[in-house]
Amino acid sequence: MNNRIIDFRMPQSLVMGVGASRQLPDILRKRGVKKVLIVTDQGIVKAGLAPAIREAIEAAGVGVAVFDGVEPDPRIEIVAACASAFRAAGAEAVVGLGGGSSIDIAKVAAVVAALGGRADDYIGIGKVPGPGFLHFALPTTAGTGSEVTPIAVLSDAGEHLKKGIVSEYLYPCAAIVDPELMVSVPPAVTAYTGMDTLTHAIEAYTNRFAAPFIDAFALEAIRETGRHLRRAVTCGIDLEARAGMARAATLGGLCLGSVNTAAVHAMAYPLGGTFNVPHGLANTVLLPAVMEFNMPANLGKFAAIAEALGEETRGLSRRDAALLAIEAVKELSVDVGIPQGMRYLGIPRDAIPAMAEGAIQVTRLMGNNPRTITVKDVQKIYEDAY
């Protein structure tokens, strides 16, 4: 039995619901912030989201500067550029506006701007010695859950690797989750990020260090994803579906601080680091094969996943119900338009051994896997997912 004591944390404030982002100016004023740096990417600027939020903040008498240099799967170097922009602007707080990349850069830049050093100094668990500047997170995708986690993931282009910074000081002081900010996300990104959420929930729920308290968030995230992801992808303006996925992503994110993910995320790192496959897409092509490998470790939990995804499991053996969970995940992934295999992502088959060597070294996550996993197993799973 896993008797681990969990230390559950989250941002001090979680403001959630349609229109929630309109409360940001007031929240900043109440905190006494006089100038903020909005950290975002050019897509969010072009979509009009960053300018609209900038205007609203300025109308409340708070100064704004914008750093729009965030890229997908951002390189570590972007943190330094962002921290310099923060200092040059004389800002006192950071507003991370965008997908997980913008929020992750904002988190680390708030630390680097306050404490000095470079992002590399803080890689690992618990390496940040104290709090950074105030950070407010406004996600525009429903996926990473970064707005409620103590984690930032950055790309090391030289080493072709993703590196994680995990620290209690990375929690934003407020997460403002507004489905209205998500309606213009294109179908493919909605699909990738939504499947990332599902992966967070499944990997936390079936985790070697799963905790019943966190299971409640995980199962509800699986249910919400099963109910809403197809609709959010096929009809992006459906606010009810967007709101459902926003809840799913937040619930999935709440699983990460105290339980976290496992083999799928570890194995997705080389796909992102070496072949630039978007994070959620990398997870999705690997998820069924990892579930198949892990299923014997906990048939009951995999059966419960099938149920949470809306499958009828009455009358089935636990094993058959567990297999149904894998089928349900595959069907969802097909329905939201995700390519069914690594072969369609431009990854040469002969890259698998090196990828397996890379993935097995992500011990921070591999150690969470419910079934003990070796480099040979990892290779076999990559083959299965090819």
Ligand SMILES: [Fe+2]
């Ligand atoms: Fe993820």
